[in-house]
Amino acid sequence: DAGVIQSPRHEVTEMGQEVTLRCKPISGHNSLFWYRQTMMRGLELLIYFNNNVPIDDSGMPEDRFSAKMPNASFSTLKIQPSEPRDSAVYFCASRTGGDQPQHFGDGTRLSIL
Amino acid sequence: QKEVEQNSGPLSVPEGAIASLNCTYSDRGSQSFFWYRQYSGKSPELIMSIYSNGDKEDGRFTAQLNKASQYVSLLIRDSQPSDSATYLCAVNRSQGNLIFGKGTKLSVKP
Numbered sequence: 001d002a003g004v005i006q007s008p009r010h011e012v013t014e015m016g017q018e019v020t021l022r023c024k025p026i027s028g029h030n031s032l033f034w035y036r037q038t039m040m041r042g043l044e045l046l047i048y049f050n051n052n053v054p055i056d057d058s059g060m061p062e063d064r065f066s067a068k069m070p071n072a073s074f075s076t077l078k079i080q081p082s083e084p085r086d087s088a089v090y091f092c093a094s095r096t097g098g099d100q101p102q103h104f105g106d107g108t109r110l111s112i113l
Numbered sequence: 114q115k116e117v118e119q120n121s122g123p124l125s126v127p128e129g130a131i132a133s134l135n136c137t138y139s140d141r142g143s144q145s146f147f148w149y150r151q152y153s154g155k156s157p158e159l160i161m162s163i164y165s166n167g168d169k170e171d172g173r174f175t176a177q178l179n180k181a182s183q184y185v186s187l188l189i190r191d192s193q194p195s196d197s198a199t200y201l202c203a204v205n206r207s208q209g210n211l212i213f214g215k216g217t218k219l220s221v222k223p
Contacts, residue, residue: 031209042216045210045211055210099144101203102203106155
């Protein structure tokens with residue numbers, strides 16, 4: 001079975017540019033999560049969706065970040081404009097029911113110069 | 114108090130020994146608990162889920178849960194160098210999302 005698929009795997013861009021990260025959850029999973037991981041702060045939840053509806057976006061750092069889930073098989077996380085402090089690994093994860101574990105994609109390593 | 118706390122380590126054990134990893138959490142309404150393993154440069158990988166008080170064994174791994182003490186642990190028996198990784202404790206909040214600890218780095222020395 002295909003796992004969570006993220007693209008791109010690596011992104012290097014200059015400060016001020018728009019960055020779009022993509023995620024395809026596991027088929028049949030109805031919850032999707034976006035995380036950011038840094039050495040200093042560990043794994044932080046940015047936003048999560050249930051049945052394509054955003055439930056909690058309190059972890060989104062500021063208005064420069066936005067996320068969408070137009071259908072059950074696709075989500076995007078957008079940063080505009082990007083800043084060097086946004087450099088991190090961004091993970092997408094999905095799960096079925098509320099008490100089931102999350103399964104992670106391979107992540108996107110983002111570097112903002 | 115942080116929501117999920119783990120000793121950051123590094124925890125160093127000799128090959129063949131038992132590695133013991135601990136985690137405490139603050140949300141008394143939490144009902145499901147998970148251990149993830151993360152190799153350097155890779156994504157977190159689920160290794161254990163536990164939902165009830167007591168022990169749950171899966172191969173060389175045993176997860177232990179004590180809800181009264183708000184404590185979760187992971188034991189790795191017969192530790193191997195390939196077990197060297199960061200182990201993340203994750204707790205399902207009563208609101209439905211997972212909160213992760215910062216992880217314990219385990220090093221198994223041959």
